[in-house]
Amino acid sequence: MxxxxxxxxxxxxxxxxxxxxxxxxxxxxxxxxxxxxxxxxxxxxxxxxxxxxxxxxxxxxxxxxxxxxxxxxxxxxxxxxxxxxxxxxxxxxxxxxxxxxxxxxxxxxxxxxxxxxxxxxxxxxxxxxxxxxxxxxxxxxxxxxxxxxxxxxxxxxxxxxxxxxxxxxxxxxxxxxxxxxxxxxxxxxxxxxxxxxxxxxxxxxxxxxxxxxxxxxxxxxxxxxxxxxxxxxxxxxxxxxxxxxxxxxxxxxxxxxxxxxxxxxxxxxxxxxxxxxxxxNYGLNYKGAWDHPLSPYYEAKGDWLPLHPQPGGLGYRHWLAWLLGADDTKSRQRPSRVVTHALNERKRQMGGALRLWAFGYDMDNMKARCWYDSSLPLYGLDECEADALRTVSSCVSSWLSGAQSAATSLRGAVKDAWFGGDARGDFSSVDAEFWGRTEASFYQLLRQSLEALRADPLADVDELAVRQTWHAALVRTALDLFDHAFVGTGPIERQTPHRIAEARRKLLNNLYGNKMREALRLPSPEKPATRRTRAASAQA
Known part of the structure; x- marks a missing residue:
């Protein structure tokens, strides 16, 4: 054979x-x-x-x-x-x-x-x-x-x-x-x-x-x-x-x-x-700066290492890093060489709408936890010029930072409502549900932004209204999951109303707090007028 x-x-x-x-x-x-x-x-x-x-x-x-x-x-x-x-x-x-x-x-x-x-x-x-x-x-x-x-x-x-x-x-x-x-x-x-x-x-x-x-x-x-x-x-x-x-x-x-x-x-x-x-045992032992053209990489202590699937699956939170790269202070990532070459050099030569197929095993040492297999749409990203790609990267980076902040806040609130602040355990299902529920809203905003940039590379797709729309979707999803999927669905005899109320109050504060506003670059809320400022305004 x-x-x-x-x-x-x-x-x-x-x-x-x-x-x-x-x-x-x-x-x-x-x-x-x-x-x-x-x-x-x-x-x-x-x-x-x-x-x-x-x-x-x-x-x-x-x-x-x-x-x-x-x-x-x-x-x-x-x-x-x-x-x-x-x-x-x-x-x-x-x-x-x-x-x-x-x-x-x-x-x-x-x-x-x-x-x-x-x-x-x-x-x-x-x-x-x-x-x-x-x-x-x-x-x-x-x-x-x-x-x-x-x-x-x-x-x-x-x-x-x-x-x-x-x-x-x-x-x-x-x-x-x-x-x-x-x-x-x-x-x-x-x-x-x-x-x-x-x-x-x-x-x-x-x-x-x-x-x-x-x-x-x-x-x-x-x-x-x-x-x-x-x-x-x-x-x-x-x-x-x-x-x-x-x-x-x-x-x-x-x-x-x-x-x-x-x-x-x-x-x-x-x-x-x-x-x-x-x-x-003792086959070929691969060491050194191997650069596989079909894998994205992340930076660790000055070296670039291939990425591996992690618990929680593959989804829109990976869209930026695997297509345009992520350059934040916590984790620098770059797309595969094939993807980078396609978006930077081939562009419209590829002749049609594309998607990114991502797959691989989530491994726990020698044990396979899960096989992940997912597709991420490009929405004509390959037709955008360099300036438009930078605009998209900036916008999506902000959106993902806001989503990560909301997911973290929701996970903490669910943990506090269920067990109190000192509980330990695997709460990854909370994150997975949040990312899954917000995926459609993310891709809707992304598609609209890319359509605008393909029509006009100078279009303002980073306007405040877009970020406010995304913020509203994050808040709505987090509260709905807290109230109807994770906390509010439990047997009443097993719930602690005071702890639940405090956890929800904290969740609301975080969803509208400074960290979220910094991530999405939202303006600070106007402070309510005090008695003194109201009196001064009346005299004026």
Whole structure:
């Protein structure tokens, strides 16, 4: 099996039917999306396809990139792109195999069930302690080669901490990935190509473009000690393509002990179901200034580190940082290189309304808490000039500061009403509900502002009335959630009226207080006239 020749990628065609294709068919205009049976597989397949195109494209200029966006290469042309790297995508055999350790043997490794390829599978401790309450053991016992290849790539790309010597991925465990897609799907090719950089731009980051030998790009083609000569591997030791094909885990699938039956993931029949693999610790240890083009980054002590999903999900509170960057004193963030290049250089060349697809695992060390998958609309942001982008950034930064202040105040008020000020616990559901309830109001203001700026780059979208409208939405939502969702719905015999009244009074004060007004740049309320000032006014 060769992953560049065989039809193993599940896709959805324009009429809705599901099909399986080979990579050279990715440019077929009838194909609109990936159609795997797991959302993390869809995210992995998107990164596989983008990485493959980026690693093989001859497009080195903006003009070539634009031409290929609207006129995709034919299947034969894509086959020619991929031919020079075909040996790196063999999936079986005695020699190098895709994403598998070249020298690993059964007598030096541990035998594992194929379910261990899945990040959300219960670990050894959970199985030993019978604590697999939500994600049960025994769900996956056998995989067809197509699903095994996808599971392997998904693990290597997202690899979390796995014990002593079991390395995390190049971006750490469960990285956040952000991709630009059409707002309304047109073709899978266009969605993929929007995230491919011109060759020189890609090769200028995270690697040495002079290291063009295949094993510097696809690390499974050589023993790992020929790549990693010390305790870690840095960008200077490999080609820039390596960021898409990082291999932190030493794994080799058992393709000899196979049987016939139905795959436990896709349900298709296969004569070569894979049930186990061997693994060993101390794989490639990624250290240094790696800069993955599909991930946003944050600054920590002078270094830029890849972002990871956190509890609470993905939503509009991330819109600014992941599209334009955030430069506040607490947390500097920057978008992925693909997003920055699209908004700064490509602009109207991308030809249509776009959205940002963000996804990734929320990891608690080696345990997967949740898979997050969300889309954020751009509303024509890519059509705005530089001055308009700065205006949008300033406005949205203020709106988000106000929303964060309101969310914090609501959480504190709910805690005070329920338990009093010294209570501890997880109140993240309060924040999540608040952000979810205010999302529609945020996007309505954002769409109106961007429409105005596209029509007139000098339009005043930061006027006081807009900020007051947003403030009113925040206040209304916070009070409604306090009264009707969290506090007011509890059994009356369990409530403490005095504590609830005091918590609500404090919430009101905070929603109209100085911190909120500073965040939204609202004027201070007029102070009521005193007896002396009223008398002076009457005499005048």
């Amino acid at each position: 060769n992953l560049l020749h065989d039809q193993w990628i599940p896709v959805r065609r324009r009429a809705g039917q599901r099909d399986w294709i080979s990579p050279p068919q990715l440019s077929n205009p009838d194909i609109v999306a990936f159609a795997a049976d797991r959302p993390d597989f869809n995210g992995a397949l998107a990164q596989f396809a983008i990485g493959l195109l980026q690693s093989t494209t001859p497009a080195d200029t903006p003009a070539e990139w634009r031409r290929l966006l609207t006129t995709p290469p034919a299947e034969q042309e894509l086959s020619a792109w991929f031919a020079p790297v075909a040996e790196a995508f063999l999936f079986e055999g005695d020699g190098p195999r895709f994403m598998q350790d070249l020298t690993l043997s059964a007598d030096e490794a541990t035998l594992n069930p194929v379910a261990a390829l899945f990040i959300d599978s219960p670990g050894e401790n959970a199985l030993r302690n019978n604590s697999d309450h939500f994600i049960k053991r025994g769900r996956i016992d056998s995989l067809c080669p197509a699903c095994a290849a996808t599971a392997l790539f998904t693990l290597q790309t997202n690899a979390p901490a796995g014990g002593v010597g079991y390395r995390t991925g190049l971006r750490g465990g469960g990285p956040l990935t952000t991709l630009l897609l059409r707002q309304k799907p047109q073709s899978l090719w266009q969605d993929l190509w929007l995230n491919v950089l011109e060759g020189p731009l890609h090769r200028a980051h995270s690697g040495d473009a002079e290291k063009a030998a295949l094993h510097f790009r696809f690390p499974w083609l050589r023993p790992i000690d020929q790549l990693q000569t010390g305790e870690a591997i840095s960008p200077a030791q490999v080609h820039p393509d390596h960021v898409f094909w990082a291999m932190p885990r030493r794994i080799r699938l058992d393709v000899d002990d196979v049987h016939a039956g139905e795959c436990d993931v896709c349900g298709r029949h296969s004569n070569t179901l894979i049930r186990q693999f061997i693994a060993k």
